[in-house]
Amino acid sequence: MIIPEYKYQGYRLKNAMLNAEDFSKEDIILYKVFCNALKKMPNDLDEKIFYEYMEYLSPDLVDILCYYILVSQVGPKIFTKNKYYVSELCTALTITDVSPIKYAEYAKFFLSEPIYSLIIKINKVSYTFGYLTLFDRIIRLFDLSDINEKSYNKIIKSLHKILEEKHYILLNDCSTLDDIYIKLHQAMLDVNKKGYAFTKKDFETLNYLKGYIESNDQELITLLKEQLLESEDTSFDNLSIIRNCLKIISEDQKTIIPLNLYRRKTYEKK
Numbered sequence: 001m002i003i004p005e006y007k008y009q010g011y012r013l014k015n016a017m018l019n020a021e022d023f024s025k026e027d028i029i030l031y032k033v034f035c036n037a038l039k040k041m042p043n044d045l046d047e048k049i050f051y052e053y054m055e056y057l058s059p060d061l062v063d064i065l066c067y068y069i070l071v072s073q074v075g076p077k078i079f080t081k082n083k084y085y086v087s088e089l090c091t092a093l094t095i096t097d098v099s100p101i102k103y104a105e106y107a108k109f110f111l112s113e114p115i116y117s118l119i120i121k122i123n124k125v126s127y128t129f130g131y132l133t134l135f136d137r138i139i140r141l142f143d144l145s146d147i148n149e150k151s152y153n154k155i156i157k158s159l160h161k162i163l164e165e166k167h168y169i170l171l172n173d174c175s176t177l178d179d180i181y182i183k184l185h186q187a188m189l190d191v192n193k194k195g196y197a198f199t200k201k202d203f204e205t206l207n208y209l210k211g212y213i214e215s216n217d218q219e220l221i222t223l224l225k226e227q228l229l230e231s232e233d234t235s236f237d238n239l240s241i242i243r244n245c246l247k248i249i250s251e252d253q254k255t256i257i258p259l260n261l262y263r264r265k266t267y268e269k270k
Contacts, residue, residue: 003043006050010038010068017061033100034065037072045071049079056087066090066103073104074111081111082120085131092135105145110135118159129162153236168232170241177225181209184245187238197239205246208253224252 017023017031050071057063067090070078078086089110093103109115122129138144142151153169160167170187174180184206188198212224231244 004045004047006045006047007038007041007043010041013061013065013068014038017065020061030062030065030100033103034069037069041068041072045076046079053079053083053086056083058087058091060091060094062094063087063090066094066100069100069103070107074107077111078107081116085116085120085123088131089135092132092139096136096139098139102145106139109144109147110138114156115159118156118163122159122162126162134159149238150236150240157236168229169236170238171229171232174229177209177213177221177228180225180228180245181206181213184209184242187242191239191242198242202246205250205253208249224248227252 014031014035017027017034020027023031054064054067057067067086070086070090089107093106098106110119119131119134122134123131138155142155157167157169168174171180171183174183185203188203188206191197209224212221215221227248228245231248232241235241235244
């Protein structure tokens with residue numbers, strides 16, 4: 001059976017690694033992951049594009065082994081991404097404490113949207129944050145192989161912050177207090193489908209927003225809208241955002257004259 005050139009070169013890399021004088025116990029995991037990736041690597045890759053991406057890699061053997069692993073486990077999707085981005089990603093994975101077993105999982109995170117586009121954009125406009133710097137910081141702060149909603153949103157918000165952009169997790173596209181009410185109400189219903197996190201009292205608290213909306217006091221409406229939007233600055237998941245918003249609504253409702261005023265009947269005591 002005739003194997004493609006890139007696979008043949010892969011087997012040569014395998015032998016070079018195994019015969020290296022400084023081959024250590026730490027290299028065994030990388031060696032095994034690479035051998036497995038080489039075995040599963042398809043025979044129908046575009047050789048021209050495979051080597052085009054390879055030209056951007058550092059000459060370090062470990063980076064090249066990482067590249068082979070990513071091509072094998074991530075697939076042709078990797079060839080749709082920026083070549084320098086892929087090169088720096090290989091370097092970031094090999095100079096940090098990421099286990100070779102997790103190379104593909106971490107790579108899939110950095111190649112996914114909107115992470116990929118945000119990092120590309122930052123690299124274009126920033127002299128401080130290049131690809132390698134961003135990869136390194138995120139890798140050292142988070143376990144990307146088992147990332148939860150809160151950590152994921154922290155990363156997204158941090159990238160937007162570097163770009164001096166506001167990013168809302170839940171209250172995106174909310175330009176009015178009415179928009180916020182609708183978004184919060186639906187989110188509370190969605191959360192309660194998984195377990196009753198919000199009570200009747202919580203929904204009653206949310207309904208205070210209707211009073212503010214109907215008051216037509218634009219200064220008060222604007223102030224409350226800004227407070228609710230700003231609550232996202234310190235919240236990184238829907239549940240926390242909703243609870244913060246309910247707290248703000250409740251506190252404002254206690255400190256501001258009640259909006260549900262009514263006309264006293266003629267027979268009531270003055």
